[in-house]
Amino acid sequence: MLSEFDIIRTFFNQPGLGATPGEVTRLGIGDDCALLSVPPGKELALSMDTLVEKIHFPENAPPELLAWRALSVNLSDLAAMGATPVGFTLSLAMPEVNESWLQHFSKGLKNCAEKFQCPLLGGDTTKGPLTMTIQVHGLVSSGQALVRSGARAGDSIYVSGSLGLAALAVIQFDEAQDQTLLEEAFYKPAPRLALGSGAAGLASAGIDISDGLLADLGHVCRASSKGAEIQLADIPVSPSLQKSMSTEEALALALTGGDDYELILTVPPSREGEMETLAHSVDTPLICIGKITDAEGITCFDAFGEQRTFQKSGYQHFNP
Numbered sequence: 104m105l106s107e108f109d110i111i112r113t114f115f116n117q118p119g120l121g122a123t124p125g126e127v128t129r130l131g132i133g134d135d136c137a138l139l140s141v142p143p144g145k146e147l148a149l150s151m152d153t154l155v156e157k158i159h160f161p162e163n164a165p166p167e168l169l170a171w172r173a174l175s176v177n178l179s180d181l182a183a184m185g186a187t188p189v190g191f192t193l194s195l196a197m198p199e200v201n202e203s204w205l206q207h208f209s210k211g212l213k214n215c216a217e218k219f220q221c222p223l224l225g226g227d228t229t230k231g232p233l234t235m236t237i238q239v240h241g242l243v244s245s246g247q248a249l250v251r252s253g254a255r256a257g258d259s260i261y262v263s264g265s266l267g268l269a270a271l272a273v274i275q276f277d278e279a280q281d282q283t284l285l286e287e288a289f290y291k292p293a294p295r296l297a298l299g300s301g302a303a304g305l306a307s308a309g310i311d312i313s314d315g316l317l318a319d320l321g322h323v324c325r326a327s328s329k330g331a332e333i334q335l336a337d338i339p340v341s342p343s344l345q346k347s348m349s350t351e352e353a354l355a356l357a358l359t360g361g362d363d364y365e366l367i368l369t370v371p372p373s374r375e376g377e378m379e380t381l382a383h384s385v386d387t388p389l390i391c392i393g394k395i396t397d398a399e400g401i402t403c404f405d406a407f408g409e410q411r412t413f414q415k416s417g418y419q420h421f422n423p
């Protein structure tokens with residue numbers, strides 16, 4: 104039976120996953136604390152997310168994909184803040200020591216950590232119901248973070264990528280007709296790090312879409328004391344949705360379904376050109392869906408200029 108020390112050494116402090124010392128990371132796994140040095144002119148951005156079995160993912164979920172999701176949703180928060188990853192810490196509770204599970208879990212973590220250059224800095228390992236908490240640490244130039252409160256009336260609202268596929272994957276979890284769709288959309292959302300860090304100091308506000316476009320744009324509007332007008336014809340509905348439902352249902356899912364981890368960025372009119380050039384240079388689809396307004400709330404317009412409302416505006420824990 105592996106001791107806690109063996110688990111950490113074998114699975115977590117392995118080459119490619121455990122952080123090696125550098126300019127920012129002075130010390131990684133192995134001591135009482137990790138040590139980070141924040142360079143002059145930078146701020147440290149922190150974010151944490153917890154995944155609990157049977158709440159955030161089903162029982163017997165593939166460990167490699169779970170690891171990928173746990174880290175990439177955290178990285179998406181760094182992207183939404185305009186920050187570049189430095190490293191992450193992991194708190195892992197598991198009911199028993201299952202070596203095969205740990206091997207697959209750490210392999211997923213390693214692949215994701217290497218891909219997005221965000222190594223493991225430390226953590227905690229305990230016995231308990233399967234739960235993983237990851238905290239990411241990133242750097243952003245001082246004063247340039249994409250805070251939610253920065254949107255101004257007249258700013259254009261941009262959305263990256265396409266929306267609704269992760270929500271469809273969740274709906275189809277039980278049927279699991281298309282396993283690759285599930286895997287890619289739900290477990291492996293691509294954190295928009297290049298777009299986010301490029302938008303720091305360029306966009307006026309930013310947020311990632313974890314709860315749904317309307318819900319998350321609502322957070323920006325509330326934090327900025329502004330409203331929004333959006334054009335439904337411009338919403339980037341995932342093309343795969345059209346195959347399994349009506350155009351109306353697809354639109355509703357793209358507006359209210361969560362888990363896509365695309366970015367919403369608000370941009371002053373004078374900087375739209377720069378934003379579009381940035382999106383092009385980092386090879387990320389980006390489309391303008393509307394404008395920030397002085398009025399309260401979000402108003403949706405269809406292609407005929409008619410106002411439309413949508414009921415469910417995102418997923419909230421503990422709400423009926």
Ligand code: ADP
Binds near residue numbers: 132133134194226
């Ligand atoms: P302490 O008892 O001082 O909290 P631990 O035995 O929990 O120390 O951890 C020893 C070292 O291993 C620390 O550097 C800690 O950050 C690291 N560590 C523990 N669990 C993990 C994990 N799941 N992932 C990465 N590092 C871990």
Ligand code: MG
Binds near residue numbers: 226228
């Ligand atoms: Mg500890």
